[in-house]
Amino acid sequence: MFNNRAEKLFVWLFFPLALLMPLLLDQNTFYVNKLATILILSIFVMSLDYLVGRCGLVTLGHALFYGMGGYLFVMLAPEYEAVNFWLYTFYVLAIASVIALVVGVIVLRTSGIYMIMITLALAQMCFYFFSDSTEFGGNDGLFIFVKPETDVFGLSLFDLDNPTHFYYLCLLSLFNCLLFFKLLMRSKFGRIMDAVQENPERTTALGYNVLHFRLASYVIASALGAYAGYLFALQYGFVNPSMLSWQTSGTALVMSILGGLGTLYGAILGTLVYEGLHYGFEHLTENWLLPMGSLIILMVLAFRHGLAGYLESLVEKRK
Amino acid sequence: MSSIVLKPADLAPPATPCPVTDVVLQTEGLCKYWGGLKALDDLSLQFHDRRLHGIVGPNGAGKSTLLNLLCGSYAPTRGKILHNGEAIDAIRPHEFSRRGIGRGFQKTNIYPSATCLENCSIAAQRRVGGSFNIFRSRHSDRLLTEMAAQALEKVGLSHRRDAIASRISYGEQRQLEIATVLATAPSVLLLDEPMAGMGHEESQLIIQLLKSLKQDYCIVLVEHDMDAVFALSDQLTVLVDGQHLVTDSVERVRDDARVKHAYLGQGDEVI
Amino acid sequence: MNNLLEVRSLHTLYGESHVLHGVSFYIKQGQAVSLMGRNGMGKTTTLKSILGVLTPRSGQVRFQDQDLDGLPTWQRMRRDIAYVPEGRGMFHNLTVKEHLQMAARPNRRREVLWDYDRVLATFPRLQERLTNLGTQLSGGEQQMLAIGRALMTNPDLLILDEATEGLAPLIRKEIWEVIRTIKASGVSTLIVDKNIQVLEKICDHHIVLVKGRVMFEGDSQQLLAQRSEVESHLGV
Amino acid sequence: AEPVKVGIMLPFSGVYAALGDAGRNGLKLALTQNAAQLHGRDIEYLELDTEARPERAPELASSLLDKDKADFIIGPVHSGVAMGMSKVLRNKDAIMIIPNAGAAAATGPLCAPNVFRTSFSSWQPSWPMGKVALDAGYKKVVTMSWNYGMGKESLEAFEESFTAGGGEIVKQILVPFPKTEFQPYITDIAATAPDAVFVFFAGGGAVKFVKDYNALGLSDKIPLLGAGFLTEGTLEAQGDAAEGILTTLHYADNLDNAANHKFRQDYASSFGKPADIYAVQGYDAGLLIAQALNTLGGDISNRTALIAAMQASTIDSPRGKFTFSKAHNPVQDIYLRKVVNGENQVLSIAAAALEDPARGCKL
Amino acid sequence: MDITLFLFQLMNGVQYGLLLFLIASGLTLVFGVMGILNLAHGSMYMVGAYLAWYFVNTTGSFGVAAVISAIIALLLGILIERTLIIRLYRRNHLDQVLLTIGLIFVFNALQSLLWGNDPLGVAVPAWLDGAIPLTEMIEYPVYRLFVSGLCILIGIGMYLTINRTRLGMLIRAGESNRDMVECLGVDINRLYTLVFAAGVALAAIAGIVSAPMVSVVPGMGEHVLISCFVVVVIGGMGSIKGAFVGALMVGIVDTFSSIMLPQVSSMMIYILMAVVLLIRPRGLFAS
Numbered sequence A: 001m002f003n004n005r006a007e008k009l010f011v012w013l014f015f016p017l018a019l020l021m022p023l024l025l026d027q028n029t030f031y032v033n034k035l036a037t038i039l040i041l042s043i044f045v046m047s048l049d050y051l052v053g054r055c056g057l058v059t060l061g062h063a064l065f066y067g068m069g070g071y072l073f074v075m076l077a078p079e080y081e082a083v084n085f086w087l088y089t090f091y092v093l094a095i096a097s098v099i100a101l102v103v104g105v106i107v108l109r110t111s112g113i114y115m116i117m118i119t120l121a122l123a124q125m126c127f128y129f130f131s132d133s134t135e136f137g138g139n140d141g142l143f144i145f146v147k148p149e150t151d152v153f154g155l156s157l158f159d160l161d162n163p164t165h166f167y168y169l170c171l172l173s174l175f176n177c178l179l180f181f182k183l184l185m186r187s188k189f190g191r192i193m194d195a196v197q198e199n200p201e202r203t204t205a206l207g208y209n210v211l212h213f214r215l216a217s218y219v220i221a222s223a224l225g226a227y228a229g230y231l232f233a234l235q236y237g238f239v240n241p242s243m244l245s246w247q248t249s250g251t252a253l254v255m256s257i258l259g260g261l262g263t264l265y266g267a268i269l270g271t272l273v274y275e276g277l278h279y280g281f282e283h284l285t286e287n288w289l290l291p292m293g294s295l296i297i298l299m300v301l302a303f304r305h306g307l308a309g310y311l312e313s314l315v316e317k318r319k
Numbered sequence B: 001m002s003s004i005v006l007k008p009a010d011l012a013p014p015a016t017p018c019p020v021t022d023v024v025l026q027t028e029g030l031c032k033y034w035g036g037l038k039a040l041d042d043l044s045l046q047f048h049d050r051r052l053h054g055i056v057g058p059n060g061a062g063k064s065t066l067l068n069l070l071c072g073s074y075a076p077t078r079g080k081i082l083h084n085g086e087a088i089d090a091i092r093p094h095e096f097s098r099r100g101i102g103r104g105f106q107k108t109n110i111y112p113s114a115t116c117l118e119n120c121s122i123a124a125q126r127r128v129g130g131s132f133n134i135f136r137s138r139h140s141d142r143l144l145t146e147m148a149a150q151a152l153e154k155v156g157l158s159h160r161r162d163a164i165a166s167r168i169s170y171g172e173q174r175q176l177e178i179a180t181v182l183a184t185a186p187s188v189l190l191l192d193e194p195m196a197g198m199g200h201e202e203s204q205l206i207i208q209l210l211k212s213l214k215q216d217y218c219i220v221l222v223e224h225d226m227d228a229v230f231a232l233s234d235q236l237t238v239l240v241d242g243q244h245l246v247t248d249s250v251e252r253v254r255d256d257a258r259v260k261h262a263y264l265g266q267g268d269e270v271i
Numbered sequence C: 001m002n003n004l005l006e007v008r009s010l011h012t013l014y015g016e017s018h019v020l021h022g023v024s025f026y027i028k029q030g031q032a033v034s035l036m037g038r039n040g041m042g043k044t045t046t047l048k049s050i051l052g053v054l055t056p057r058s059g060q061v062r063f064q065d066q067d068l069d070g071l072p073t074w075q076r077m078r079r080d081i082a083y084v085p086e087g088r089g090m091f092h093n094l095t096v097k098e099h100l101q102m103a104a105r106p107n108r109r110r111e112v113l114w115d116y117d118r119v120l121a122t123f124p125r126l127q128e129r130l131t132n133l134g135t136q137l138s139g140g141e142q143q144m145l146a147i148g149r150a151l152m153t154n155p156d157l158l159i160l161d162e163a164t165e166g167l168a169p170l171i172r173k174e175i176w177e178v179i180r181t182i183k184a185s186g187v188s189t190l191i192v193d194k195n196i197q198v199l200e201k202i203c204d205h206h207i208v209l210v211k212g213r214v215m216f217e218g219d220s221q222q223l224l225a226q227r228s229e230v231e232s233h234l235g236v
Numbered sequence D: 001a002e003p004v005k006v007g008i009m010l011p012f013s014g015v016y017a018a019l020g021d022a023g024r025n026g027l028k029l030a031l032t033q034n035a036a037q038l039h040g041r042d043i044e045y046l047e048l049d050t051e052a053r054p055e056r057a058p059e060l061a062s063s064l065l066d067k068d069k070a071d072f073i074i075g076p077v078h079s080g081v082a083m084g085m086s087k088v089l090r091n092k093d094a095i096m097i098i099p100n101a102g103a104a105a106a107t108g109p110l111c112a113p114n115v116f117r118t119s120f121s122s123w124q125p126s127w128p129m130g131k132v133a134l135d136a137g138y139k140k141v142v143t144m145s146w147n148y149g150m151g152k153e154s155l156e157a158f159e160e161s162f163t164a165g166g167g168e169i170v171k172q173i174l175v176p177f178p179k180t181e182f183q184p185y186i187t188d189i190a191a192t193a194p195d196a197v198f199v200f201f202a203g204g205g206a207v208k209f210v211k212d213y214n215a216l217g218l219s220d221k222i223p224l225l226g227a228g229f230l231t232e233g234t235l236e237a238q239g240d241a242a243e244g245i246l247t248t249l250h251y252a253d254n255l256d257n258a259a260n261h262k263f264r265q266d267y268a269s270s271f272g273k274p275a276d277i278y279a280v281q282g283y284d285a286g287l288l289i290a291q292a293l294n295t296l297g298g299d300i301s302n303r304t305a306l307i308a309a310m311q312a313s314t315i316d317s318p319r320g321k322f323t324f325s326k327a328h329n330p331v332q333d334i335y336l337r338k339v340v341n342g343e344n345q346v347l348s349i350a351a352a353a354l355e356d357p358a359r360g361c362k363l
Numbered sequence E: 001m002d003i004t005l006f007l008f009q010l011m012n013g014v015q016y017g018l019l020l021f022l023i024a025s026g027l028t029l030v031f032g033v034m035g036i037l038n039l040a041h042g043s044m045y046m047v048g049a050y051l052a053w054y055f056v057n058t059t060g061s062f063g064v065a066a067v068i069s070a071i072i073a074l075l076l077g078i079l080i081e082r083t084l085i086i087r088l089y090r091r092n093h094l095d096q097v098l099l100t101i102g103l104i105f106v107f108n109a110l111q112s113l114l115w116g117n118d119p120l121g122v123a124v125p126a127w128l129d130g131a132i133p134l135t136e137m138i139e140y141p142v143y144r145l146f147v148s149g150l151c152i153l154i155g156i157g158m159y160l161t162i163n164r165t166r167l168g169m170l171i172r173a174g175e176s177n178r179d180m181v182e183c184l185g186v187d188i189n190r191l192y193t194l195v196f197a198a199g200v201a202l203a204a205i206a207g208i209v210s211a212p213m214v215s216v217v218p219g220m221g222e223h224v225l226i227s228c229f230v231v232v233v234i235g236g237m238g239s240i241k242g243a244f245v246g247a248l249m250v251g252i253v254d255t256f257s258s259i260m261l262p263q264v265s266s267m268m269i270y271i272l273m274a275v276v277l278l279i280r281p282r283g284l285f286a287s
Ligand SMILES: Nc1ncnc2c1ncn2[C@@H]1O[C@H](COP(=O)(O)OP(=O)(O)OP(=O)(O)O)[C@@H](O)[C@H]1O
Pocket: B034, B037, B039, B057, B058, B059, B060, B061, B062, B063, B064, B065, B066, C129, C132, C136, C137, C138, C139, C140, C141, C166, C168
């Protein structure tokens, strides 16, 4: 299951600890919420990490789907009636997939820097669409007044109004997401995806339609990105076009590179460290950009393959 | 270089060196122009099953271009390509391999960070299928691993099975390249200078390999190693500056004055 | 006669794997030297260690009686070494003409033996392809360009790694001719190639590598004398 | 006693940083000046940089509310952030005081007992300008702003009073936010040749707009009117280009009242630069807190009493005295100002004790 | 739209395009030709503008301020390349994204610490402070014409350097295969340092000459960054001519869409880029 000992170590430490976290924090609303946000971001970053690190499809428009996840819910759900979480999860995933399919067909015609820019372009268009719109709250964003219910056959698993419950939902989602990607990468599909990333020309010559594989991956990653955005919108019941901005995509990319591209668990690591530093410095000084920027620079120089790479070298040395 | 250009019609039917076999691949009036440059002009050739068809010619004659056309990497400017009688010039690049047309590249083209076995597994999976299966573990398919291992064995790379492809020597990478193509279980093999950069022993190995392969496959071989070409070819085509010069048996081509003039030169390599 | 290049007990590693185990040889002024060996024996590694593209763990390289150790590659090349790499090293965004122009440089004695016109005269095929990008050339054309580009730097020592790979027999002959001319003009050459028959005639001195060790070293007569032993090392 | 916890959620980096700085300075100045009114309670500041990123607003607000248990939360500048904040803070224990963001919704449909505003609603500074324009004899006006909530609401407010008095808006130009390439629009205005132009811009965009307008030679030909932000905190950068611009706002630098003189002097000596409207609004947020504490004798544990006290207070602000409407919006005078010699000088009171209509508020 | 108005708008578009080209020119060099993803390019533009403001205020002369600022920027470029960028050449391209985002943070913080957050303005230098009346309504400032002229000069200079000189060939070759260039006896490291510094200096120069036309504000760099990337990508990586054409296209399309299609004008340059890339997936003039 694990590619190396560092990964194993991380997963075995992280998830049990995360499970205990709300208890350790005495269910403090803010901390639990903050951690839940980090978990949500981790899902988002992980889906990007898969795309960039494992498929070689660098995008600066992943926030398109993140924001879409939130706005889709706003568009689909009736304003004041309670709705079912699982049902709407399905809706959001399904519609996001369809959108990703269309977007994918367009953007995958290009590659490299051109793909970065065309994904950016589409995300920006969407950003301006919501930002200029009157129906969707424009630049100021929109409130979501309903919290979905999570009943399955009358059994309510999570009460989304309760931060701790919401936290566990996010944790479960992140775990499933990681598991899913690991399975995906170990699968026969994953083999071809590796091949596509490393040498698309060769892979075509071997008889694979590279576009189809890329498209499949793009749809999968985008749908999960949308799922993260959906959770994010639900957390505080608020959507804003800035979810779709290129800064959101950019920050996610930074987290995933910082964590160690293509390692998946690095996405969690990167998000955790980035958000942790941000939080720490922001409470330390209003000029938090200075220590934050400097530290990022130092980390790039020091870690060849991101935090995950560093962790791996530590674990290997120990051995 | 050569001013002698023959149209296919002028050619006497090639003396058949062995009994007539099926035509697997065929080109009709195939052209590829790069701007004003006629990299390949009006080429009509037939490639037979279980035959090795050598293609030689001076540098820039259009040999690689021909292979690129045959495997769908380039779209022809004009003309037709027929595979088992069906026109395939309009199908998409990846479908060529699905039709059993396998391609080795002139410049080594492998998956450098994967192991040799994995390189071949990727190829073999095309045959075995399940590539869109996101739940089946990639290591669980015995048949597939076997096919990949066999391909490695055929080219004599079994001892490098678990070596990372970028870390084996250039010559070994060339061998791996062929192994990958074999792993797709093709019926037509297009090879572009497979012996380039290989040592004698390895070349010898590949020659033996091709000898045995041509029992089952239609092989098109572009190669500058004359010893190999002469030893292997059932039929030999000479291209010069995008033009078809001659297609005939090895013996006749070797003695053809025009070929000597344009390509082989006289006598020994060092005068 | 001075030693132009001296290589002393080079040990080179790729990460953990030890590839060169103390390779030593020398090239005299004006000599053509062949470096032979089967695939993966360390020929390219030796060349790269000489040029400083790879850093050997230990060993010395002296060129024109000066130590090259520790110098960056470009400074070594500035002492008039030219290199035709395995795989040709084309620039995908430069035209043929630019490949030649960018490399142009007189040697340290400020002599220009090879210039644009002479290179084109040597490889007329390139003349027709001047505006093509480097990677748009056929394999053989690329090889000619790589050699032409190296010659434009007017080297004292020309290092060729499988320079005739992929060339048609006629052109191959031409290249060998060129190497002879170069040699006649006093330029030394270090040639990696597999064609022992030709090397025997062109080169004065021969080195055979087996698994990163020099197994044979001697002039053409010695080579002839030990032909069968050498051939067994080469797998002929 | 325990210190009073004052959370500050303002932008300290990015485009709006200057506004955040000024607001915070004003707030602190007010609370230090009036330390005597706090009945011995210290103030503990908790400052967070919003980076003007709305999507982070709920989290930051929650940090001040749930983690730090702040009594007052001052913020923000950006309307989108205000929305995100109020999602978390509405009807909660902490008192939210908005020292700038003018979004109508915050004291309109989304108004809440614990949400106050010491600045303005977007309607207030612009609405009086309609009458000013009519009085000046302008019939046809082009309006222009960035295409975002605050800008559009400002233009609507102007239009409301201007068209009610018989004026005509010949063209409305909405520029994508935060674009500052104004030249094509200004050329277009020149071609339309209206009697006057009314704009809403602020900060760097205001500087750029005024410079472009002047550079193309329109400033002597078509009078430029604006909501006062056009020339607030920007005059130095705008230089001569701003001379003669007419604006309406709830403040002007040279207002002649004791509070303003003292405020401007203290501000300049404390922070080494002249005060602007953003500083005043922060300052008034401070005054509001100080006064409420004073009224309650330093005990703010009873939030209903606190809210009542705040709602009832009259703030002796540098902008002149003002009170709060039911929707917790300031009821204030709006001044007509003109830029003369690089200063916003008051010409007259454009609207006295103007109250925001607070459409949609059920308080 | 009558013909004079059309011509005015065309002029606006061209002028904006030229300015965009100037800002993007450094990026063309560093990103387009050398292939370094420098997201801090916008920060350099900002640094140029702030430096110009600072030195205009201390020296009183725009000319002197411009020269000093450009030199400082050049040195800054050398410093950044020598200490930071140089360590990343042999690594994943995306590491450059991370590094230069770190730089953006640092520059923004420094700007705020050194110069505060208020919008600042630089006066147009007296010797260029005039206007040419075009109609009774509109006049055209001389300074803007001067800047347009400068943009054209820089464009031509860059085009000739990159495409016609040996230096240009070496730079392009370096992007394709660094090791090989070194094997030809060229000190590729020093070459790259110089080119990177030149790119930084160009960004700063754009900031310097823009300062009198725009407001010098925090975050001004980030706004232009994306437009610059759009320009370079529309033109095709590595092509100076492409960047020039791309900049003009963006300028003109943006200008006319602002007036004629206000509903979508915010998206227009992205639509333009998407359309160009769909028709030519590698930009207009990519090699
Ligand atoms: N993409 C391209 N654009 C322009 N010209 C090209 C392109 N690819 C190949 N050519 C030209 O087409 C001609 C034929 O090239 P091709 O690669 O087919 O030659 P070849 O016969 O394989 O030669 P070699 O034996 O040297 O490999 C050459 O002159 C080459 O320069």
